[in-house]
Amino acid sequence: xxxxxxxxxxxxxxxxxxxxxxxxxxxxxxxxxxxxxxxxxxxxxxxxxxxxxxxxxxxxxxxxxxxxxxxxxxxxxxxxxxxxxxxxxxxxxxxxxxxxxxxxxxxxxxxxxxxxxxxxxxxxxxxxxxxxxxxxxxxxxxxxxxxxxxxxxxxxxxxxxxxxxxxxxxxxxxxxxxxxxxxxxxxxxxxxxxxxxxxxxxxxxxxxxxxxxxxxxxxxxxxxxxxxxxxxxxxxxxxxxxxxxxxxxxxxxxxxxxxxxxxxxxxxxxxxxxxxxxxxxxxxxxxxxxxxxxxxxxxxxxxxxxxxxxxxxxxxxxxxxxxxxxxxxxxxxxxxxxxxxxxxxxxxxxxxxxxxxxxxxxxxxxxxxxxxxxxxxxxxxxxxxxxxxxxxxxxxxxxxxxxxxxxxxxxxxxxxxxxxxxxxxxxxxxxxxxxxxxxxxxxxxxxxxxxxxxxxxxxxxxxxxxxxxxxxxxxxxxxxxxxxxxxxxxxxxxxxxxxxxxxxxxxxxxxxxxxxxxxxxxxxxxxxxxxxxxxxxxxxxxxxxxxxxxxxxxx
Numbered sequence: 055x056x057x058x059x060x061x062x063x064x065x066x067x068x069x070x071x072x073x074x075x076x077x078x079x080x081x082x083x084x085x086x087x088x089x090x091x092x093x094x095x096x097x098x099x100x101x102x103x104x105x106x107x108x109x110x111x112x113x114x115x116x117x118x119x120x121x122x123x124x125x126x127x128x129x130x131x132x133x134x135x136x137x138x139x140x141x142x143x144x145x146x147x148x149x150x151x152x153x154x155x156x157x158x159x160x161x162x163x164x165x166x167x168x169x170x171x172x173x174x175x176x177x178x179x180x181x182x183x184x185x186x187x188x189x190x191x192x193x194x195x196x197x198x199x200x201x202x203x204x205x206x207x208x209x210x211x212x213x214x215x216x217x218x219x220x221x222x223x224x225x226x227x228x229x230x231x232x233x234x235x236x237x238x239x240x241x242x243x244x245x246x247x248x249x250x251x252x253x254x255x256x257x258x259x260x261x262x263x264x265x266x267x268x269x270x271x272x273x274x275x276x277x278x279x280x281x282x283x284x285x286x287x288x289x290x291x292x293x294x295x296x297x298x299x300x301x302x303x304x305x306x307x308x309x310x311x312x313x314x315x316x317x318x319x320x321x322x323x324x325x326x327x328x329x330x331x332x333x334x335x336x337x338x339x340x341x342x343x344x345x346x347x348x349x350x351x352x353x354x355x356x357x358x359x360x361x362x363x364x365x366x367x368x369x370x371x372x373x374x375x376x377x378x379x380x381x382x383x384x385x386x387x388x389x390x391x392x393x394x395x396x397x398x399x400x401x402x403x404x405x406x407x408x409x410x411x412x413x414x415x416x417x418x419x420x421x422x423x424x425x426x427x428x429x430x431x432x433x434x435x436x437x438x439x440x441x442x443x444x445x446x447x448x449x450x451x452x453x454x455x456x457x458x459x460x461x462x463x464x465x466x467x468x469x470x471x472x473x474x475x476x477x478x479x480x481x482x483x484x485x486x487x488x489x490x491x492x493x494x495x496x497x498x499x500x501x502x503x504x505x506x507x508x509x510x511x512x513x514x515x516x517x518x519x520x521x522x523x524x525x526x527x528x529x530x531x532x533x534x535x536x537x538x539x540x541x542x543x544x545x546x547x548x549x550x551x552x553x554x555x556x557x558x559x560x561x562x563x564x565x566x567x568x569x570x571x572x573x574x575x576x577x578x579x580x581x582x583x584x585x586x587x588x589x590x591x592x593x594x595x596x597x598x599x600x601x602x603x604x605x606x607x608x609x
Contacts, residue, residue, distance in 0.1 A: 061251070063111070065244040068103075071151070072158050074142065078133040080114070081141050084122035084292060085262075085276040086148045089156075089163065093172050093194050096153040100177065100206065101192040104239045111246040112147035115258040116140050121283040122290050127155055128163035128174075145250070145262045160207055178203040179236055181229045191236070202229055212237040255281055274331055275312040282339050289343045298350055306368035306489070307357045311375045317418070318349055318379050321425045322386060328422045329379075352386035353378060359385070363397070364404065365474040367488055373463035373470070374413040377404060380424040387432060398597035399431045405594040408467035409445045436599050445595065450584035456521045458501070468521050471590050477526045478558040480536075480548045486526050499529030504564070505576050508538040515576050522584045523576075525562045541571045541579075563587060 066074075074080040102109050118140055126132055135141040144151050156163060160175030176194060181202040183191045196203050202225065208216050217230050225233075250261055259277055272280075279291045295312050302308055320329035323341050356378045360366045369375075381400065384392065392400055403424075407413070412420055427439065446464050447453055459465055477486045488500055502525045503510075503518065510518035517523075527536075536544050545566075549555045556566045563586040564571075570578035 061248045064247045064249060066247060068154065068158070068240050068243060068245065071245060072155060075132065075151075075155050078135040079139060079142055080151070081123040081132075081135065081143050082148050082152065083143045083145075083280060084124065085272055085280050086124075086144070088166050089127070089149060089152045090165075091149045091153055093174060093177065096157055096174065097177050097192045097194045098190065099150060099153050100157055100240075101190045103243050104179075104191055104236055106239065106243070108246075109150060110147065111248055112151060113145045113261065114247055114249045115143045115145050115261070116249050116251050117143070117253050117255075117258070119253060119255050119258075120285045121255065121280045122292060127152060127159075128161035128172075130155075130159055130161050142249070143258065145258060157206055158210060175205065175207060177206040179206055179209045179233070181225065181232050204233060209233055209237050210240060274334060275316060278316060278334065278342075281335075282342050284339070284343060287343055289346070291342075291346075294346060294350070298354070301354065302357060302369075305357065305361060307361075307372075309369035309372075309375075310357070310378065314375050314378055314382075315349060315353055317376065317421055318353060318382050318386075319345065321379065321383050321421065322349060326422075327425050328418070330418045348386060349382075352382040355385040356382035359391075360404070363401070364470060365476065366470050367473055370460075371466055371469050371473055371488075373408040373466040374417070376413040376417045376421060377407055379421055380407075380428050383425055384428040384431065387428065392431075395434065395436065395599045396431055398599055399436070402595055402597050403427060403431075403439075405467070405591065406439070406445065408470070409447055409464060409591065409595070411446055411463055414463060445591075447588075447591070450581070450588040453588055454517070454520050454522050454580045454584045458519050458521045458524050460501075465521050468587065469524070469526070471587060472524070472526050472562065475561050475563060478554075478561045479528050480545065480555070480558055481552055483552050483554040483558045484528075486528055488526060500526055502527040502536065504541055504562075505579065506536065506538045506540070509540050510576060512538075517580070520580060522580050522587065525564075540574055542574050545571055563590070 071080065099109060120135070120141065121143070123141075123143070124132065155161070156174040157177055160173070162171050162173050162175075164171045178193050178196060180189075180191055180193055180197075181204060183189050192206065193203065204220065204225075208220070212233050217233070220230060220233070221227075250258060252258075259272065259280065263272060275291075275295075282289065282291050295315065298315075299308055299310075302310060316334050317329040319342055320334045320337060321327060323337050323345060324333050326333065359381055360372070360378070366372060372378075380403065384400065407424075430437070447456065453468070456462075456464060456468075460469075473488065478484065479486055486500075503523050504525050505515075505518070505523055507518045510516075545555065545559075552558060559566050563583055564579075565582065569582040570576065
């Protein structure tokens with residue numbers, strides 16, 4: 055084991071820090087969280103500096119390595135690091151460093167998810183305060199006039215010209231003397247730095263992770279963004295993923311986690327065919343960049359496949375994001391769409407995975423097994439998958455006893471089956487429009503209990519939240535038209551405007567007659583609809599494969 059020397063503490067002045075940021079030497083890595091300090095906290099930091107209080111140590115990583123960094127602070131663009139210079143990434147102290155820069159340069163920063171802009175030039179020094187007092191000297195709200203408050207920028211730039219301007223504005227010689235002392239406090243303050251000089255990025259990430267155990271811990275994706283950044287090849291994994299997310303959002307799959315593409319990259323690139331965390335971290339940077347576009351294309355192909363073949367319209371209905379990974383691996387390896395028995399085998403795999411809680415834990419191990427399954431499909435092996443035979447739901451009764459919850463993968467699988475039938479609205483026979491925005495909670499108005507829960511509760515009938523009682527309808531219809539009415543009331547009412555009611559109900563796997571609607575028989579409804587849904591499941595998980603003998607007899 056190599057023993058590395060302990061990093062030695064150093065110090066820099068305020069102007070030196072600002073100069074190094076202006077030159078592109080000091081950088082904030084992209085994996086740091088966004089700047090969130092309010093202007094009042096920045097003022098308190100500056101007040102501590104004026105009074106000589108310690109404000110904590112900055113931990114810096116000085117390296118030849120280049121990774122994604124923050125390109126601007128508010129309205130102030132930051133230059134790239136000169137090619138002949140090492141860059142100094144702030145591993146700890148980003149909020150403080152950004153505050154110092156924003157205050158010094160009077161930056162205007164718009165917060166994420168907010169239209170409000172914070173103007174850091176609106177920080178003032180109250181020259182009526184006594185440095186010996188505990189009152190805050192650096193403030194953000196001007197007291198009523200008359201007052202002796204001076205913009206921080208004038209204090210930092212305090213010289214003969216500024217003094218003459220303040221004097222003309224009515225400030226006394228004592229005020230000007232205090233302004234000079236405060237400027238000196240900013241000028242002479244020693245900011246404490248500890249610099250890590252080991253050049254490997256793994257060490258820097260390890261340091262960041264250890265010092266942030268009480269704060270934000272880097273995700274695996276954030277680590278891989280940092281490790282794969284390449285200026286010469288213009289590769290920034292975060293930007294590439296953001297672009298992919300925008301494209302997937304257009305087709306309703308903006309909820310897919312970036313972990314999917316890391317798992318896919320690992321299955322494709324690793325020699326072991328695994329996607330464990332350690333395996334992903336060990337992937338070759340150049341190999342990732344070389345393969346990125348092809349991997350993205352296969353993931354988009356998998357999204358397109360589940361939308362077309364299984365009619366899953368949005369990612370919120372997908373039982374697990376990980377289900378896209380084996381499909382994408384298949385498409386990446388085959389280089390074209392599946393055909394024949396491959397279609398049946400993929401469909402069997404998809405629905406068995408959805409109905410066996412396959413990725414609820416240890417998805418890394420499961421995905422490694424699934425890669426081998428995809429390889430078997432690719433060579434035409436139709437051997438039964440022993441460990442995928444037992445479903446969580448074994449019959450229609452088990453379906454009826456399943457309590458509806460959008461956090462349950464089994465329920466999501468059933469919702470996918472319902473969506474596959476492209477359900478129609480009861481009042482107009484128009485196709486129901488579903489959207490990720492409306493499907494994230496069980497309380498969504500898109501989820502309608504065919505026998506309304508409040509109606510069943512009032513009647514003293516149990517199992518009102520069975521997944522078999524769920525239909526997908528337009529939120530407006532559910533909220534304003536159906537409410538707590540029994541099906542025998544609202545269905546008959548809707549028939550007056552919808553002459554296609556039989557077809558509308560059929561799209562929800564409900565028969566207009568014989569399923570207890572007119573009889574107000576909830577038990578019969580559950581039994582009949584449960585059998586219909588179960589028949590759909592069995593048809594998908596027990597495919598009848600084409601054989602050469604069958605093809606010959608057919609011809």
